[in-house]
Each structure stands twice: as C-alpha cells, then as structure tokens.
Amino acid sequence: MTGENFFFHALVFLAAAVISVPIAKRLGLGSILGYLIAGVIIGPFGIKLIGDEGQDIMHFAEFGVIMMLFLVGLELQPSLLWRLRGPILGMGGLQVCASTAIISLIAVAFGVPFQSAVAVGMILSLSSTAIVLQTMKEKGLMGTDGGQRSFSVLLFQDIAVIPMLAFLPVLAIGAGGLDPAISSTDHAPEKGALWVEGLPDWLHAIVIFGAIAAIIIAGRFIIGHIFSFIAKTRLREVFTAAALLLIIGIAMLMSKIGLSPALGTFLAGVVLANSDYRHELESDIEPFKGLLLGLFFISVGASINFNLISEMPDIIAMIIFGLIFIKFIILLGVGRVFKMSTDQNMLFAFALAQGSEFAFVLFTFAVRNQVLPVDTANLLIAAVALSMVLTPLLMLINEKLIQPSVGVKERDAGEADAIDEKNPVIISGFGSFGSIIGRLLRANGVGVTVLEIDSDKVDLLRKLGLKVFYGDASRYDLLHSAGADKAKLIILAMDDHEKMLGMVHTIKKHFPHLSILARASDRTEAYELLDAGVNNVYRETLDTSLRVGIDALRALGFRAYQAHRASKTFRYHDEKSVFELSHLRHDKKGYITNARQKIEDLEQLLLSELKGEEEHLDAGWDTTSMREEASKVK
Amino acid sequence: MESNKYENHILIIFAHPALQKSRVNKVLLGAVRDIESVTVHDIYEFYPDFHINVAKEQKLLKDSDIIIFQYPLFWYNVPALLKEWQDLVLTHKWAYGKGGIALRGKKLFCAITTGARESLYSKDGFNRFTIQEFLHPVSQLARVCGMHFLPPFVVHGTHSLTEPEIISHSEDYRKLVIALRDNKFDLEAARKFKRLNEHMDKVIIR
Known part of the structure; x- marks a missing residue:
C-alpha cells in the first residue's frame, strides 16, 4: 500500500464512519449497524470507493477483535471466570454440540455430503463475539443474566475454534489429504511459518502449555513491575505503547505456536484483571479497539457479495432465515435447560442467533482443505455476513417488540456477578x-x-x-x-x-x-x-x-x-x-x-x-x- | 455518688441556650451548684451540637432519685435541646412501655422562670392558661414513665425583678433542693399548692 493510497483509504473509512455511525445511532440502530451499512455503501457493490482490498483490511481490522477480547479479559476477574465455568462449559458446550448436530443433519437432508455437512454445522454453530459484545456493551446489557450467559457461550465458542481448525482437515473429501500447514490463525493470519511446524505432537503440546504458563506467570509476576516502572516515567504515550506491545506480542506468540491470538490476549487480560494497571490499560486500549472494530465491521459490510446474492436471492434468504431460526430455537432450548427467565432467555437467543466472523476464516480454510466446494462456501459466507448485519436489527426487535410483552425484569439489575458495578x-x-x-x-x-x-x-x-x-x-x-x-x-x-x-x-x-x-x-x-x-x-x-x-x-x-x-x-x-x-x-x-x-x-x-x-x-x-x-x- | 450519705440523689437537667444573657437562671443555678449529692447537668454546655449521648444521660437518670428540669419558659415551652433530650433519652422499653421501668418511682418537677407576672397565667389573664396547664406535656411524660410529678418551682416576672429579689428566690431554691435531698419535705402538703415555692414554710419540715 503506497502512502497516497493509505491516506485515501483512511479518508474513505473515517468519512464513512463519521457520517454513518451518528446517523445510525440517531435512528436507534446502534453503531455496529452504522458501520456495516457504511461498509456496504463504500464497498465494491456500493459506490466502489474500495474494492477487493476490503478483504485485506478485514484481516488487519480483526486485530480489533483481539483487543476486544483482551479488554473483556481485563474486566473478568479470575474468580468471576471461575464462577462462570458452569455457563461456559455447560451452556456453551450444549449450544455448540446441539447446533453442530442439527445443522449438519439438515445439510445432509439437503443432499450435502456427510463430511461437508459436519464442517458447515460446526462453523455455523459459532456466533459473532464482536457484534454481540459490542451491541450488548452499547445497550448496557453486559451485567444482566442474559448478557453474562451470552458472554459465556461466546467464550466457549472462541475456545472451540481451535479444535475445529484441527478437525476440519480430517473431514476432507477426495484425495487432497491433510494440509500440513494447519494455520490456526483464525483472526490475523500470519503468512510466516509456524515455529512448531514439523515438531512431533507431544512437543507441540508442551510448547503450547509452556506458552500459556509463560503468559500467566509473566502476567502475575513480571508485567506489573514493568508497568509500574513505565508508569513512574509519567509519560502516557510510553504506557500506551507498552500496552499495545503487550497485546501484539501475545498475539504474535499465539499465532506462531498455532493458537488463537484472541484467546491468548483474553488470557493475558484475565491474568491482568487483578493488576493495579487494569483501568489504565483499559483506557489506553479502548480507543484502538473501538476504531479497529469499526474498521472490521465496515470491511464485513464491504465484503458482502451482492452479485452472488442477486443471482440467487431466494436461496440466500432461505439460508439466512433457516440459520437464524434454527440457532434461535436451539438457544432458547439451551436457555430453558439452564433455567433462564423468559425475558433474559429471549435476549440470549436473539443476541446469538447469527453467524460468526470466525466463519469467514473457517470457510476459507475448509475450501483450502477440500472440505467444501468454493461455491457453497461463498454462498454461506454471504449468508453469515448478512446474518451478522441482521443481528442489531434482531436485537432491536427484541428490545422494542418482544421485551415489552415479556417484561424486562432484570435489565442491568447489577447483581453481584455483574462485570460492572456502579456506585452512586x-x-x-x-x-x-x-x-x-x-x-x-x-x-x-x-x-x-x-x-x-x-x-x-x-x-x-x-x-x-x-x-x-x-x-x-x-x-x-x-x-x-x-x-x-x-x-x-x-x-x-x-x-x-x-x-x-x-x-x-x-x-x-x-x-x-x-x-x-x-x-x-x-x-x-x-x-x-x-x-x-x-x-x-x-x-x-x-x-x-x-x-x-x-x-x-x-x-x-x-x-x-x-x-x-x-x-x-x-x-x-x-x-x-x-x-x-x-x-x-x-x-x-x-x-x-x-x-x-x-x-x-x-x-x-x-x-x-x-x-x-x-x-x-x-x-x-x-x-x-x-x-x-x-x-x-x- | 454519695447516695449512702444522703437520703436522695438529685439530678438537675439544666437547659438554657444563652446563659450568658441570663439574669435569673444564672443566679438560681449558682445557688445549687455546690450542694452535695446534687448533680447539675448543663446540657447546652455538654451538647452544643445537639449530639446527645443517650447512654450517658440514662446512666445519670438511673443514679438519681429526684430529677429537676430547670429552664426558662420560652414561648410556653422547654428550650429546643431539652425537647431533643426528652425525645432521645426517654426511650421505649427503657423509660416506658414493656420492661421500661428505669424511672419508676422517681420524682420529677420543673424549675422554671417566666418573664410575665404570675397573674397573667390564668384563664382570664393575658396568657389564658395556668403554668400547670402549660406543663401538661411534662406531667404526662412523668406519668407514662411511672414518675411522681410534683408542682413546679416558679420564678415569675423576671423582667422586673430586682437583684435582691433574685437572690431571695435563689435562696428558696437552694433550701428546697436541700430539703428534698434530705427527705425534709412534706410532699402531701406541697401538692396542695400551685408551686413548690408558694409557701416554703408549710412544706419544709424542720
């Protein structure tokens, strides 16, 4: 990207955000829908201010998701995380397994080969961490029961991506065999080779555990001192630089050993949740996260393939409706099993009924591993992108139409579990x-x-x-x-x-x-x-x-x-x-x-x-x- | 407390918001300050911020046999802090109500000064009511707490009192307090009078 090009893109993205987000917020649609719509407008199917480079920008902007998970981790004391273990494993596990099974079965019923069907089921069972958490934050719903449980399920899904990446190549149809480069770079694909490449599995496992242990130990005993040292210089920008360095460093490390960078930074966040510098870190990272997430949503909007959609609108519409409907029903059922109140269950189900940003990576990965044909993958990617666009609208429907009749009993009740407790x-x-x-x-x-x-x-x-x-x-x-x-x-x-x-x-x-x-x-x-x-x-x-x-x-x-x-x-x-x-x-x-x-x-x-x-x-x-x-x- | 030495212990709850401006109460108080087995408790001096130590006050009451509320009658009533004192110190289950027997059998009366002459405190007078009527709240308080309410010690017409008159009243007050302490006081006789200092000779036993 040349300098001039960079400034042009920056101008386009910033202008799109500055114009569309306030309007969307004013209309009560929320900032995410604003970003997404801005993306569609400036994208190759809108006024064509950006073309295919939208994809590259999306990869770059996925760093915003990494930062978001770091921030989520920061707000999550280890003790709270431990208390959430029930919802994370129970609800998350049930939701992912049930969705995978049912979506796979439906795919098989439509004549999709078994292996492909399982891959589709797995990938579509995931929901969008970025959209859900951001929307919930914006609406002040993170502290509610529905918010906490949505977060728990999303966390489980983020973890589940790693085994999925390992498992997808196994599902390959035809003679392609296993692609040795299991690039588990779900967020920021690193083109560089993995450090663990060629290592035997047991050594790989040791490396992974070693890296996780290193993050925990460093977070507990070393990083605090470093930040304390930097804070004493009273130079804000150096502190900000250190915070960014920490996140990028962990993201890199995770990618190099074949783990999800988002999970790595999340873990670092949790470890630092008890540190003195938690709020300082939060304040420093927050604006970067906000901008990058915005960029990410814009690029999602820009990457929606409207040619494909206009070619077969009925099929796409059916897939989107089916996807949202099936996930919604399963989520409602999961909520019921875990005894959620009706209004919170509604919030939970409406929030998580879309596809995930992981899907873009995973579908591409599946195609590369000959698990799915390109056409099917493109179709599904378009459907997932649109389902993400629909999420803010669905949540709006829930808020304006469903909740008033169910009765919003717990809206931001600020229970002991709530991530944010507010004092007068x-x-x-x-x-x-x-x-x-x-x-x-x-x-x-x-x-x-x-x-x-x-x-x-x-x-x-x-x-x-x-x-x-x-x-x-x-x-x-x-x-x-x-x-x-x-x-x-x-x-x-x-x-x-x-x-x-x-x-x-x-x-x-x-x-x-x-x-x-x-x-x-x-x-x-x-x-x-x-x-x-x-x-x-x-x-x-x-x-x-x-x-x-x-x-x-x-x-x-x-x-x-x-x-x-x-x-x-x-x-x-x-x-x-x-x-x-x-x-x-x-x-x-x-x-x-x-x-x-x-x-x-x-x-x-x-x-x-x-x-x-x-x-x-x-x-x-x-x-x-x-x-x-x-x-x-x- | 030297309760063994004397028949009774007397507690004077003294309430005057501006003693520095007082003519009569200052002298009355001076006349009883140094009597043995008499505790003078100047509440405006103790609690200028109205933050009353209830436990301490209750202890003082418990250790006394005779309680005197001494105050100038302002607007026919007790001064503000004495009202606050009553509200906070005479608590339910301690002074009255179930188990509230701490004050039972003790004697209570008011030692008050009024600016107006005695004749103005009558049905046909300027103030329309008698002093006894104005003291109904205190007399009823005593009754609820199981105390014997005695007629008041009253110095009337303070606005026009001369120094010798004030001193004479203070000597009466002193004699009365000492007689009460020593049980040299004819309660039955006193009850027939409007105020304890109406006929001092007839109520003090020699």
Missing part, C-alpha cells in the same frame, strides 16, 4: 481528605468508587477492598469506565488544583448530570472552581480553623453553645463572601496579577468584617427589650 458516588483523590469522606459514606452503606493517581496508594486501597481506579481522573475515558454516567455525584478531593479544574471541565462537558463537590485549599482556588461551575466548594482549612476557634472561645469562658453558634455565624458570612467576591472579581480589569488579586481579596474581606453589622441572631433569647417594656409598664 465517585471520589477523586483518596488522600487524607478524600479518605475521610469515603469512610463516612461507606460507614453509611453508600458505595464509593475511588479514582487515584498514586499507584502505591491504589495497591493499598485495593487490598482494603475498595473499588479503586488508577489513572488520570481528568480524562473522559477513565471517568467513563469508573461509571460517571451512572453516578449521582462526584467529589473532587485531590490536591492538584489544575487537574481538578481540568476535571470540572470534562465533567461539565460529558457528564452534566453529576453534582460536583470540590475541595479547595484557599479562597483563590474556591473562586476558580466556582467560576468553572462547581456546585459546592469546600475550603479544606475552614472547618478545622473554626473548631480551633470554638475551643479557644470556650477556654476563655464562653458558653459552649454560644461559641458553637458564633462559629456557625462566622462560617455563614465567610461562605457568603466567597460567593459574592467571586462575582466581584470579574468586574476588575484583567491585568491584575494573581498575587495582587489575593491581597485585594483579603482587603475586601477584612473591610466587610470591620463594618461589623451587628447580627441579632440570638435576639430570641435576649430579654433586654422586654425588660425595658416591663419597666415602662411599672
């Missing part, structure tokens, strides 16, 4: 200031999510069982993954004032529903925060100073209640003056320096107090005037 309060900065607030809230049963930039502190707080997010809290993505869209209020308790102002800006822009309570070290900071639009400002020394003042008054013989009320009165005036002076400041000329400003503020403050308007807050207990009246009566 976010505290940014958990130093001496924020920790007191956090303790008070937790003592009263209020869930608190903590954002903290100090990695040593993060470690400690996590050990104490707090939900802590590590990273730069002024960034949109970190706020987002911390659940800012679901939270009710955010408390800014860090001591970096500049960062806090940046955060206020981000929050005001992206999460305007959040109430902001902010710490300020002095009046000047308070003014700036108020100007930035913070709801409430708390000067960190005010209350402590006043308490010392109360005790000083008491030590001098003042009544406790009098001193208490005096401090309340003082505080009321002081807070009021902050608001008043913050407005006054704007009347001044812009050239007043900050230092000069501080002196002027103090001057104004002292002057207003010297005026000493005698407050009669205690007049209700003052009988002087009544005594005067009584003396007149006498």
